[in-house]
Amino acid sequence: MTDPRITEHAKVIVGHSCKVKRGDFVLINASHDAHEFVVALASEIGRAGARYLVLDGDRQFDRAYMRAADHETLSATAPQVVELFRGADVLLLVQSHSNAMEMADVPPEKLQLATRAGAAIGEMMEGKRWNVTVHPTGAMAQDAKMSYEAYCDFVYSAILRDWPKFAAEMGVLAERLAKTKNVRVVGKNTDITLSVEGRRPKVSAGDHNMPSGEVFVSPVDTHVEGQVYFDLPVIYQGREIRGATLTFRKGLVVESDAEDGAELLNAMLDVDEGSRKLGELGIGMNRGIDRFTRNILLDEKMGDTIHMAVGRAYPETGGTNKSAIHIDMIKSMKEGGTIYLDGVPTYEKGKFVWE
């Protein structure tokens, strides 16, 4: 019997997150690992009177293809695929895999080419209803260092909650941030100041990510100064960057290093014009996500963390930076981290001032 939470999850995505309605065309990208969930989605989409198509985004296909194809072939996305994404009313990406390391033996320069080519698809998401969600597997539980059952409990308790209520709670921070010119983050190896003047901070309460729970904004990408150290590992295409430090001058990364994976970090920063600029500051608000599970979708929502992403900004918050990449990097704020809004401590000693 299918776990009834899978059906509930599908209802949340189709109803709350994507607001699927009669006549919509929903494009789903998922691998077979998410099979049961896609069956539940198909049923909910049918009930809504919408139509759908499932793309099989299996990483074993990608690995085989990328190893065999030459650089010319990998350097562009098929225009037919771009058109397909353009024509969708709703885009739904289901993260689910049986091996996070599947791309480990694809040459990094090929991954970089494919990432750059994929930007054409990323651009198609703007202005659409879209959602990235997660379907638990054994491999994902393994990365989280949890049993499969405990991991399922963890994921579904993060997903199946009262989103409107949680959105209102997060709105308090978003409103303060909207009136702020400069945000300063101080912590371990970190003192960085960035301008968010005139930007429109957003509450993430399930429309684009599920689970969700963060307040995020794209900074003025020419006004980022200082150094930031990311305590938690960055997992990118199955590879890892540990203990990254970025130093910004006038909005550009001028120094970058990492305790582990510096080469990958530097390769990603060199992808294009926009990949050395800051695309996002996010503040994790979901204390239900109480541990690092090596999945950025959940990790960046963790309470007592902030994250910053180099690359693509979110236009809906007023961001303008464009890039093929958007790599989130997380900093723990638990031990001595402070967030100042225009000089006023707003988060310190593990609490927001209104808590």
Added chain:
Amino acid sequence: MTDPRITEHAKVIVGHSCKVKRGDFVLINASHDAHEFVVALASEIGRAGARYLVLDGDRQFDRAYMRAADHETLSATAPQVVELFRGADVLLLVQSHSNAMEMADVPPEKLQLATRAGAAIGEMMEGKRWNVTVHPTGAMAQDAKMSYEAYCDFVYSAILRDWPKFAAEMGVLAERLAKTKNVRVVGKNTDITLSVEGRRPKVSAGDHNMPSGEVFVSPVDTHVEGQVYFDLPVIYQGREIRGATLTFRKGLVVESDAEDGAELLNAMLDVDEGSRKLGELGIGMNRGIDRFTRNILLDEKMGDTIHMAVGRAYPETGGTNKSAIHIDMIKSMKEGGTIYLDGVPTYEKGKFVWE
């Protein structure tokens, strides 16, 4: 380790069947059951310098969707999907499933609506490189009443052969048929005459079906007279029609009955304007396919059989009939069957006259 025949199969499809070349966009429709084969295809397509997209055509998705959706929703294909098929250079459909009966509890009228809606996609295949092939599974072996290993041997020995040589052998019949006005088929409960005057009979040697091995032609659809009895079961969307008899007058089915499944047969004949007309006469030539396995792709190629399809004709042979359906029905010729070309016995007593 992947069965090396899977890699060989992928090479045959990408190279011989579809002639995939640099810059092509290959659209693959397959379920997870064909996973290993799609990995091999991805590699071959990458090597050819082409691009690809995999649609997950899992029947569990379709079943869930069709049960949930109303008739209005099922009565049209999303235009975005039609455009996707229109834009493909190569269409590749991989038959592979873990349960032939998956659609058994979808109401027949919904299947009929979906079939009719799917015609928009069928039309997109015209003039393109396309191929339907098969990847063996346990469920498919079960339907063939064979062990999985024996079934794999059966399928791959039918696929991995010298296609140009076999094409030349089949060309003898195709040439005779091209000079023929009337074909008469006589056998058990059967005496039917159809005109193929001016039509262009084709040899099927792997371009559109793999395995292959038949000579086929779309008849003049107003000149079909007589009765034909199909000894072998018709399997359609997991359902079965046994012992069907069709009677044609002036090209139209005027009487239809079956020992089992008459209701389904009659529903399919009523799908649209063209579903009562004869779309194809095929003559199975592949004596390597020596048994009925309940998969029409293979069954219709069997030596010592003919098949006829109601519905859509093949324009490349001069056929004009249009329909959302194309249902092949097979007749065994082993026991007393005779094929006359303009009155001359050409196949009788289990042999062609030149054999």
